[in-house]
Amino acid sequence: MRHIAVIGSGPAGYYTAEACQKAFGDDCRVDIIDRLPVPFGLIRSGVAPDHQSIKGVSRRYEQVALTDNVRFVGNVSVGRDVSVEELQALYDAVVLATGAPVDKPIGIPGDDLPGVIGSAAFVGWYNGHPDFADLAPALHGPGAVVIGNGNVALDVARILAKDETEFAGSDIVAHALTALRTAEIDTITILGRRGPHQIAMTPKELGELGHLTRAAPVVDPADLPPEADDAALDPGQRKSVTLLREFAKGTTADDKPIRVIFDFFAKPVRIEGEGHVARVIVERTALDSEGRANGTGETYAIPASLVVSCIGYRTPPIPGIPYDDRAGRFANDEGRIAPGLYAVGWARRGPTGTIGTNRPDGFAIAEKIGEDFPAGSGKEGRPGLDSLLASRKVDVVTFRDWQKIEAAEAAAAREGSPREKFTTIEALLGARHSIQN
Numbered sequence: 001m002r003h004i005a006v007i008g009s010g011p012a013g014y015y016t017a018e019a020c021q022k023a024f025g026d027d028c029r030v031d032i033i034d035r036l037p038v039p040f041g042l043i044r045s046g047v048a049p050d051h052q053s054i055k056g057v058s059r060r061y062e063q064v065a066l067t068d069n070v071r072f073v074g075n076v077s078v079g080r081d082v083s084v085e086e087l088q089a090l091y092d093a094v095v096l097a098t099g100a101p102v103d104k105p106i107g108i109p110g111d112d113l114p115g116v117i118g119s120a121a122f123v124g125w126y127n128g129h130p131d132f133a134d135l136a137p138a139l140h141g142p143g144a145v146v147i148g149n150g151n152v153a154l155d156v157a158r159i160l161a162k163d164e165t166e167f168a169g170s171d172i173v174a175h176a177l178t179a180l181r182t183a184e185i186d187t188i189t190i191l192g193r194r195g196p197h198q199i200a201m202t203p204k205e206l207g208e209l210g211h212l213t214r215a216a217p218v219v220d221p222a223d224l225p226p227e228a229d230d231a232a233l234d235p236g237q238r239k240s241v242t243l244l245r246e247f248a249k250g251t252t253a254d255d256k257p258i259r260v261i262f263d264f265f266a267k268p269v270r271i272e273g274e275g276h277v278a279r280v281i282v283e284r285t286a287l288d289s290e291g292r293a294n295g296t297g298e299t300y301a302i303p304a305s306l307v308v309s310c311i312g313y314r315t316p317p318i319p320g321i322p323y324d325d326r327a328g329r330f331a332n333d334e335g336r337i338a339p340g341l342y343a344v345g346w347a348r349r350g351p352t353g354t355i356g357t358n359r360p361d362g363f364a365i366a367e368k369i370g371e372d373f374p375a376g377s378g379k380e381g382r383p384g385l386d387s388l389l390a391s392r393k394v395d396v397v398t399f400r401d402w403q404k405i406e407a408a409e410a411a412a413a414r415e416g417s418p419r420e421k422f423t424t425i426e427a428l429l430g431a432r433h434s435i436q437n
């Protein structure tokens with residue numbers, strides 16, 4: 001019997017469990033450990049609340065979770081309740097699927113001013129992550145600046161731009177909906193340090209900006225390269241750039257009260273304000289032959305009460321585990337960190353790709369575990385963890401408990417929403433008892 005502990009219950013964690021289940025069948029027991037009392041990581045706390053079709057993938061993880069060989073061990077913090085070394089002593093394989101939940105720092109003067117936040121915090125806030133429920137972002141307007149030209153920047157800009165009716169059917173939390181309802185932001189500037197050909201925005205997500213009720217995208221035609229140059233782009237990128245060309249025609253901008261301005265070749269160099277952000281100082285850039293953005297020396301100011309940096313994420317290091325500081329993830333060789341210790345998903349390869357990209361990752365790790373452990377090595381596995389956690393009086397949340405929490409959230413939902421998320425650990429733990437079997 002192979003005993004496998006997966007740390008982190010997001011997509012990478014569940015795909016790994018699914019792959020181990022497929023590869024080893026009844027010859028494995030997988031424990032998926034998460035510090036939160038709720039599973040699914042980025043699906044619950046990262047994917048935008050108005051993208052319910054993407055969130056639906058959690059039903060697939062549920063099928064994995066409900067097999068006898070896979071267990072959810074929630075409300076257990078590795079580092080606080082149990083150490084990686086202790087898990088290594090109990091399990092043949094320990095897989096770090098901890099994602100990349102920490103914002104890459106902007107690293108410019110003024111980035112610590114109140115009103116400047118990272119996307120992990122802002123996205124966590126509107127998705128009801130307990131760590132960010134108290135964020136209270138400054139939505140008094142009139143300007144917001146979103147730094148970065150990736151899909152997270154699009155999510156953030158779209159959530160700021162939507163009106164209340166456009167959240168129908170979403171699972172945005174009540175505290176965010178209430179705050180956004182009274183927001184006074186009428187200009188959202190998306191800063192890209194490079195140009196339209198270098199965006200990391202996918203067409204479906206970019207296209208949504210063109211169909212918002214009260215907001216319209218604005219692109220300066222002068223920023224667009226000659227149309228003939230689009231032929232060199234891959235098809236997806238070409239579609240995105242075609243959308244920017246549509247936006248540049250400006251057909252819808254005039255009659256909508258909120259503008260989402262794409263400011264290309266614009267690098268933030270300083271954030272200013274008296275006790276709170278008031279403006280972002282931006283330097284014009286030009287691309288060199290390698291496609292790098294170089295400052296031109298020309299600067300200007302964009303008024304802003306809120307700055308959200310969406311420039312990528314890092315995996316938090318764990319003491320004693322080899323870490324690649326430059327890349328912001330665990331140091332690993334195709335997922336292997338040390339004998340019996342592995343990394344998958346963003347913790348292995350950094351924060352890129354879609355949810356589905358993690359699936360092949362999980363299968364690759366299961367294959368490596370199979371190579372490294374043709375059979376189990378007689379370790380204790382589950383009973384050992386259970387007695388350790390019991391001795392430390394850890395209040396473990398099972399998948400059955402999670403189903404009760406989910407039912408309680410559904411019962412608390414406002415009209416048209418699939419659920420109302422509970423946003424504190426206490427409320428989540430308490431919800432287990434509010435629903436009878």
Ligand code: NAP
Binds near residue numbers: 051200
């Ligand atoms: P990303 O795709 O890597 O984009 C990061 C952006 O930040 C890039 O435009 C980058 O510009 C810019 N940037 C980095 N450092 C910067 C700096 N110091 N100053 C200014 N700009 C800077 O990351 P992401 O948007 O966080 O997304 C992470 C992953 O999740 C991606 O794979 C994304 O597609 C995925 N995702 C998908 C969806 C969806 O499918 N609906 C939604 C959200 C996220 P350079 O190119 O110049 O470095």
